[in-house]
Amino acid sequence: MNIAMNAVVSLDVELSDIWGNLIQRSEEPVQYLHGGYGDIFPAVEAALEGCQERDRVEVRMEPEDAFGEYDEKLIILVPRNQFPEGLEIGMRVEGDGGDSLQGMLFTVTDIAEGKVVLDGNHPLAGLALKFAGTVTGVRPATDTEIANGSADDPRSVVVRALP
Secondary structure, eight states: OOOTTEEEEEEEEEEEEOOOOOOEOOOOOOOEETTTTSSHHHHHHHHHTOTTTOOEEEEOGGGGTTTTOOOOHHHHHHHGGSTTOOTTTTTTOOSSSSSTTOOOOEEEEETTTTEEEEEETTTTOOOOOEEEEEEEEEEOOOOOHHHHTTTOOOTTOOOSSOO
């Protein structure tokens, strides 16, 4: 079966920077519902169109095709006293306060002089990436999967930029 609209695709995935340094490799195949449902990078989905089991694709993605450009406006300073004890650099925290940052995930990048530096950019924002995937399976989606807009397999994942 060729990959087309409403096919559930299983992939072994490798994500690396453009110099070939491995960032992430799937331990087992991941699945997504093909056809513009937003569960995979559009550039990767386009490259997979028409492929079949055992085909391999490699796609170079510029930042705007992957996790977006780095946005300095997403760096904020917050008073340290607004956080509980035990806060450490590298932790992820959710924005609150009723503004446009509510619900956003931030990474703690520095703690100094009574302030916490939070970065709302995806850790891979601003980077050109290479996506390599080998198709390990293709099957027709069920009516439920199509209605839900995602593969029903619990191993299915979203391989796309987060809003």
